Structures are given as structure tokens and as C-alpha cells.
Amino acid sequence: DIQMTQSPSALSASVGDRVTITCRASQTISSYLNWYQQKPGNAPKLLINAASALQSGVPSRFSGSGSGTDFTLTITNLQPEDFATYYCQQSYNTPLTFGGGTKVDIK
Amino acid sequence: EVQLVESGGHLVQPGGSLRLSCAASGLIFNKYAMTWVRQAPGKGLEWVASIAESGDRRYYAHSVRGRFTISRDNSKNTVDLQMQSLRGDDTAVYYCARDVLRGDLDVWGKGTSVAVSS
Numbered sequence: 711d712i713q714m715t716q717s718p719s720a721l722s723a724s725v726g727d728r729v730t731i732t733c734r735a736s737q738t739i740s741s742y743l744n745w746y747q748q749k750p751g752n753a754p755k756l757l758i759n760a761a762s763a764l765q766s767g768v769p770s771r772f773s774g775s776g777s778g779t780d781f782t783l784t785i786t787n788l789q790p791e792d793f794a795t796y797y798c799q800q801s802y803n804t805p806l807t808f809g810g811g812t813k814v815d816i817k
Numbered sequence: 818e819v820q821l822v823e824s825g826g827h828l829v830q831p832g833g834s835l836r837l838s839c840a841a842s843g844l845i846f847n848k849y850a851m852t853w854v855r856q857a858p859g860k861g862l863e864w865v866a867s868i869a870e871s872g873d874r875r876y877y878a879h880s881v882r883g884r885f886t887i888s889r890d891n892s893k894n895t896v897d898l899q900m901q902s903l904r905g906d907d908t909a910v911y912y913c914a915r916d917v918l919r920g921d922l923d924v925w926g927k928g929t930s931v932a933v934s935s
Contacts, residue, residue, distance in 0.1 A: 711879075742919075744921055744922070746862075746922075752927075753927055759923075760921075797861065797862055799920070799922075800920075801920025804864075804876045805864055806852070806920050808861055810861050811862075
């Protein structure tokens with residue numbers, strides 16, 4: 711099974727900050743990497759698929775990069791509605807696996 | 818608007834069985850694979866099972882293989898998860914999700930809660 715390791719597990723940031731979350735796969739997954747946002751009590755929401763393709767309606771302050779084993783989610787100009795937990799997920803093969811999550815909270 | 822609505826979750830004793838259902842609307846159901854993902858209280862996301870568009874291929878997490886069965890009825894736009902031999906670590910919110918492209922889960926339901934406890 712492909713293990714997905716996210717870092718950090720939590721971070722504190724202020725509105726307007728630039729935030730970077732990393733995700734590492736235990737083996738190469740090409741660009742089969744997705745990012746989800748989850749707010750408390752809500753279902754996850756797909757933000758980015760194929761490592762860097764922004765889903766329709768997702769603000770352009772979100773961006774994704776990487777390929778192979780190392781990936782990054784960047785949020786520029788952090789907004790109040792961005793405080794949430796973010797998960798990476800590989801779709802290279804089954805079992806689909808998720809990272810442990812990164813909780814972004816208010817400093 | 819695409820909507821997924823899960824149902825069937827409740828409290829069950831260890832060793833018991835439960836059937837979850839997910840009703841889909843606003844999409845051409847038989848064009849999409851469907852997936853169940855769960856989230857234990859305070860924990861991260863765990864993929865449970867997926868089923869191909871026609872139902873001919875099914876995939877399971879190691880933790881549920883042999884105990885859970887995913888199925889779908891394309892005439893009713895539903896996907897079910899039959900769960901047997903339930904254990905405490907199956908306690909979670911179970912989400913149904915549309916698989917738009919080999920594991921890209923672009924639409925999710927609100928989830929249904931399963932608690933396994935005596």
C-alpha cells in the first residue's frame with residue numbers, strides 16, 4: 711500500500727499569510743494526487759486533482775504542485791474561510807490512501 | 818445539482834450487521850464509479866470500498882475485506898454498503914462519494930454515523 715505522509719500535522723497562521731503543506735508518497739505516484747479541504751462537521755471538499763488542477767469554483771489563492779513522490783499545497787493570502795483541515799490523497803492505485811491531515815487554525 | 822444522501826447509520830452491537838445506502842440524484846449515475854470513505858471520531862479519512870460504473874469490479878480496504886460488501890443498483894441510483902461482523906474500530910461517519918476519475922472524489926454526501934458498541 712502507498713503511504714501518504716503530510717506535514718505539518720497542524721499549523722497556526724494569520725489572515726493574509728502564505729501557507730504551505732507538504733505531502734510525500736512512499737512510492738512514485740506520478741501526478742495522481744488530490745487535495746481536500748474539510749471543515750468541522752462537514753464532508754471533505756475536493757480542491758485540487760492531478761496534483762495541480764484547481765476544481766471549478768475553488769479560489770485561485772489555492773495552488774498545488776509536485777509529481778513523483780513530493781507534493782505541495784499552497785494557500786496565498788489566507789482567508790478566514792480557509793481555516794480547516796487539509797488532506798492529500800493518492801489515486802494512483804487501490805487502496806486509495808489519504809495523508810493524516812493538516813489542521814490550519816488561527817494564530 | 819449533484820446530490821448524494823447517505824442513510825442507515827445507527828448504533829449496533831459488536832458482531833452485528835448494518836446496511837448503509839447512498840441515494841444519488843442530479844447525475845447520470847451509471848457513468849460513475851462510487852466510493853465509501855469513513856472517518857472515525859477525531860481521526861482522518863479512510864477509504865473503505867469502491868465499485869465500478871457497471872458494478873462488475875469492486876475494491877475493498879484490507880480492514881473491511883471479507884466483512885463489507887459494496888453494491889449498486891443503477892436502476893435506482895443507489896450504492897449500498899453491507900457491513901457484517903462489525904467491530905468497535907468500524908465506528909465512524911461513513912461518506913458516499915462520486916469517483917469522477919479513478920479515485921478523484923469530487924462530490925460527497927453529508928455522511929451517516931455508525932457506532933459499534935455494547
